[in-house]
Amino acid sequence: MLGSTHGTLTTDSRRARIIACGERRSGPAVHGRVDDLDVGGRPLHADVPDLSRFFRPESVAVIGASDTEGRPNTGMTRQLLAWAGRVGARVHPVHPTRPAVFGVPCAPSVAELPEQVDLAVLLIADPLPVIGELAEAKVRFAVAFASGFAETGEAGAAAQRRLTEAVRRSGLRLLGPNTNLNAFERFRDDLDGPAIALITQSGHQGRPVFALQELGIRLSHWAPTGNEADLESADFISWFAEQPEVGAIAAYVEGLKDGRAFLLAADRAASRGVPVVAVKVGRTEAGARTAASHTGKLTGADDVVDAAMRQYGVIRVDGLDELQDTAALLARARPPLAEGVAVYSISGGTGAHVADLAAAAGLSLPALSAAKQAELHQWIPEYLGVANPVDNGGHPVGDARGRKIIDALLADPSVGALICPVTGPFPPLSDRLVRDLVDAAEETDKLVCVVWGSPVGTEPAYRDVLLGSSRVATFRTVGNCLRAVRAWLDHHRFTARYRSPFDEAPRTPSPSFRKAAALMSPGRQLSEHAAKQLLRAYGIRVPREQLVTSAAAAVRAAAQIGYPVVMKASGDRLAHKSELGLVRVGLTSASQVRDAYRDMNDIARYEGVPLDGILVCQMVEPGVEMVVGVTHDELFGPTVTAGLGGVLVEVLRDTAVRVPPFGEDEARALLGDLRGRALLDGVRGRPPADTDALVEVILRVQRMALELGDHIAELDINPLLVLPRGQGAVALDALVVCR
Numbered sequence: 153m154l155g156s157t158h159g160t161l162t163t164d165s166r167r168a169r170i171i172a173c174g175e176r177r178s179g180p181a182v183h184g185r186v187d188d189l190d191v192g193g194r195p196l197h198a199d200v201p202d203l204s205r206f207f208r209p210e211s212v213a214v215i216g217a218s219d220t221e222g223r224p225n226t227g228m229t230r231q232l233l234a235w236a237g238r239v240g241a242r243v244h245p246v247h248p249t250r251p252a253v254f255g256v257p258c259a260p261s262v263a264e265l266p267e268q269v270d271l272a273v274l275l276i277a278d279p280l281p282v283i284g285e286l287a288e289a290k291v292r293f294a295v296a297f298a299s300g301f302a303e304t305g306e307a308g309a310a311a312q313r314r315l316t317e318a319v320r321r322s323g324l325r326l327l328g329p330n331t332n333l334n335a336f337e338r339f340r341d342d343l344d345g346p347a348i349a350l351i352t353q354s355g356h357q358g359r360p361v362f363a364l365q366e367l368g369i370r371l372s373h374w375a376p377t378g379n380e381a382d383l384e385s386a387d388f389i390s391w392f393a394e395q396p397e398v399g400a401i402a403a404y405v406e407g408l409k410d411g412r413a414f415l416l417a418a419d420r421a422a423s424r425g426v427p428v429v430a431v432k433v434g435r436t437e438a439g440a441r442t443a444a445s446h447t448g449k450l451t452g453a454d455d456v457v458d459a460a461m462r463q464y465g466v467i468r469v470d471g472l473d474e475l476q477d478t479a480a481l482l483a484r485a486r487p488p489l490a491e492g493v494a495v496y497s498i499s500g501g502t503g504a505h506v507a508d509l510a511a512a513a514g515l516s517l518p519a520l521s522a523a524k525q526a527e528l529h530q531w532i533p534e535y536l537g538v539a540n541p542v543d544n545g546g547h548p549v550g551d552a553r554g555r556k557i558i559d560a561l562l563a564d565p566s567v568g569a570l571i572c573p574v575t576g577p578f579p580p581l582s583d584r585l586v587r588d589l590v591d592a593a594e595e596t597d598k599l600v601c602v603v604w605g606s607p608v609g610t611e612p613a614y615r616d617v618l619l620g621s622s623r624v625a626t627f628r629t630v631g632n633c634l635r636a637v638r639a640w641l642d643h644h645r646f647t648a649r650y651r652s653p654f655d656e657a658p659r660t661p662s663p664s665f666r667k668a669a670a671l672m673s674p675g676r677q678l679s680e681h682a683a684k685q686l687l688r689a690y691g692i693r694v695p696r697e698q699l700v701t702s703a704a705a706a707v708r709a710a711a712q713i714g715y716p717v718v719m720k721a722s723g724d725r726l727a728h729k730s731e732l733g734l735v736r737v738g739l740t741s742a743s744q745v746r747d748a749y750r751d752m753n754d755i756a757r758y759e760g761v762p763l764d765g766i767l768v769c770q771m772v773e774p775g776v777e778m779v780v781g782v783t784h785d786e787l788f789g790p791t792v793t794a795g796l797g798g799v800l801v802e803v804l805r806d807t808a809v810r811v812p813p814f815g816e817d818e819a820r821a822l823l824g825d826l827r828g829r830a831l832l833d834g835v836r837g838r839p840p841a842d843t844d845a846l847v848e849v850i851l852r853v854q855r856m857a858l859e860l861g862d863h864i865a866e867l868d869i870n871p872l873l874v875l876p877r878g879q880g881a882v883a884l885d886a887l888v889v890c891r
Contacts, residue, residue, distance in 0.1 A: 189659070190658060190659060191657075191658045191659060191662075192789070192859060192862060193862070196659075197654070198413065198416035200387070200391055200420070201325055201391065203391045205270040208239055209239075209293070210240075210270055211244065211270055212232065212236055212270070212271045213262065213265055213269045213273070214243060214272075214273050215273065215275060215276060216275035217229045217247055217253040217258065217275065218253065228273075229245065229253060229275070232273060232336055235337075241270075241271075243256055244267075245259070247260070248260050262282060262285040262289050263289065268289065268290050270291070270292050270293060272286055272291045272293070272294045273294075274295060275297055276298065278298065279296040279326075279328075280311075280315050283315070283322050283326075286322065293326075295331060295333075296326060296328035296330075299329065299330045300329075300330075301330055301381070302379050312329065312381050315329065320382075325383050326383060327375070327378070328377075328379060329378060329381060330379040331376045331379070333376075334355045334374045335373070340371075343368060343370035345370055345622050346399025347370040347371055347397050347398055348364065348399065348401070348402050348483050349375075349402070350373065350374045350403075351374075351375045351377060351392075351401065351403040351404070352375070352376050352377070352403070353378065353404060353407070354404060354406065355376040360475070361402050361472070361475060362374060364476055367619050367626075368620065369480045370483075372395070372397050372398055373388075373395075373398075384409040384413065385409075386410065386413035389403070389417035389420070390421075393426045399482070399484060400428075400479045401426060401428045402430075403430040403431070404431045405432045405433065407433070408787055411787035411789065414460070415460060415464060415811065418464035423650065427465075427643045428467065429479045430461065430467070431471070431472065431474075432454075432457060432458075432461070434454050453786075456811065459809045460788060463653075474636075477627055477632040478636040480625070481640055482639065485625060485640055486599070488569065488641055489597060489598055490566055490598075491641055492564075492568055492569075493517055493571060494517070494542065494561050494564070494571070495517065495573070496541070496557070496558070496561060496570060497543060497544075498543070498546040498549060498581075498585070499546070500537065503542065504541065506541065507540075507541045509630055509634055510571070513634040513635060513637075515637060518540060518566040519540055520564060520566070521564075525539060528542060531553035532548060542557070542561065546581065550580070554588045555592065558589060562592060562596045562598050567598065568641075569599040569641075570598065570601065571601045571633060572585070572600075573603040573630060573633075574586070574602060574604055574605060576605055576606050577606050579613065582613050586614075586618050587617055589602055590618065590623070593623035593624045594623050599625065601625045601627065601633050601637060602618055602624055602626050603629065604627070609628070653813040653815055658813075658855065658859075664690045665859050668689045668856070671689070674863070676889075678890070679724045680720065680726070680885060681697075682724075683886035686886070687869065690856050691852055692849055692852050692853070693883065694882065695718075695769045695882055696713050697767050698712070698713065698767070699764070700765055700767075702749075703746045706749045706766060707742045707745050707746055713768060715740050716738045716771045717771055718769040719735070719752065719766055719769070720736075721766055722766065722767045723756070723761055723764055724762075725761055725762060726761060727887060732755060732761070733751075733755050736748040736752070749766055775873040775874050775879075777872070777873060778871065778874055778881075779793070779796070779871065780792070780793070780853050781866070781870070782856065782867040783865075784862075789811075790857035790861025790862070790864070791809050792811075792814075792822075793807050793808070793809045794807065794808060794823065794850055795807030795808060795828075796831070797870045798870070798871050801870060807826070808823075810854075812857050812858050814854065823847070840876065841875070842874055842876065842880055844877075845874065845875070845880045845881040846872070849872060862891070863890060864890060865889045865891040866888070866889040870885060870886075870887070871884050
């Protein structure tokens, strides 16, 4: 294995490690079979727990039940009894000394329950002692309400690890600890249509989404995951994605327990076309620190988390108001028939303002055809603009003209969504306007959005008409409306082309692996020469070069390679050769080569840097300098980064990241994330760069990340010189640090 005295890893020993790794990993995505693991030993499929008996149990045990007024457990017991009555579950309070609680007979212990129960709710300070009893009683699920675990520091984290291990041995599935009873709230059963399923690591943060029921939007489930000692957000995403009543999943996430499990869950949702909308804490250092103290989770490097979410179609929003508005729209809106948005208002100022904001949000506002504008001017004065945005001047909404205008806009083939901002109520015209919008929405498959801008929100047109419609998407702010519409369009565009990258992920090592493993030096940095051999093993082009240990050999190598040449010192302790004067470029004669060799040896001796030799390298024609590399993320494992490279890479900081596995389309999308992407297209008379070759390098580096990622702490190809189109890309330098 890597780390052995020979520093190599055989295929057989690696396969054994993969199997062991698959058996050792925690979480729902674990499989022990090699064909369920990728080449790096990571799962390719999620084991989705059947949570139906968690949310709809037939029997429930309440351990620590109480009916003593003033005690917290009493209120929770009362809530559970009421909930069980609504879902038709039998309740068995458990208390060692009470004969009954709220008139329901008590069992003195778990062992003496009158029947096998589906769910046990633990209203006790320390759930650990009863886990074994629950396992003996063959309880399927448990909820640990208690706090004082990983969210409190190292002692609490140690207690949580003991709880996790006990649960793992028991075979039951645990929600919590540090959770609450949000799963057992009163859900309205008089609402229809697709529902929102809610996941929160902080119960209070789910309240705004849960309150959507009061606006007529259905909620089906609420999973308050807490510290996720066992069941985690990924389990609930996977299961919710398979429930026919779920139209969207809304999540408040403070940290991810297992990055791979999250990706597999998001992949399952994306493959089924179920949108996932998430607030993910940790964009700032302060947010990350607070989230860690709250749930004891890793928040993850935010740029990696953000990239992973975008790769799998998770719609990341910032505020709880955005979470509720976006999830509500995505749950209920039908797929778009066109991508264009029409803005319709009674005021030219309002229309212009919203049109500006819509364009800034990335929405397309197509100019309506001359024929459509002529049609609209039948009902709108000629002096008002109707190209898009459409200004009706106000009066037409008060009579039959208003509905005709709305129908004409919805009939336009370029329009997939109609947005009507109502900045404030102006009865009776506003009442007639919203009624026309609601009626039109009932007769079209296109999206109709209304922004009700009144700060009061008690007007009958809003409360009774707009909120009474399941076909009109109603918002209170323009910004939330536009971001939700953009998310709706993005989601359907994404799912239409989505193909699971796990289906094509490599399962067996490539022929390059054995060569690469022989080059590894655990715990050390490879010399540039060895690092380039590693790249060459994976088919990444490097310059012609020779490693020499004498001035005479350097001169012979230069003659064979052809002048001009580049000379660089090579050693396993060199990171920034240029700063030490250990790089010489454009040498054109034997005397220059001889002098450069002697100078670099003298510098290395003076600096105390051991060398394995001097590289004499082919000098490559100019191109676009890029960087491609691999880093190891604490949550997601090996990740691939690409961006603008060269000596200013740390100054420019123009990079983008992806989490393997991914395909060619995602590699190209990575390049599209770069601010300096236009450099690859050719600027100031330079020819377009060979982006196909660059994408190929990114994919080959990804293969290295998948096969060697657990053994590479860092890999940087910098600069990767991308030559003009059709000429390829060449790795001029590389740094590899082994784990």
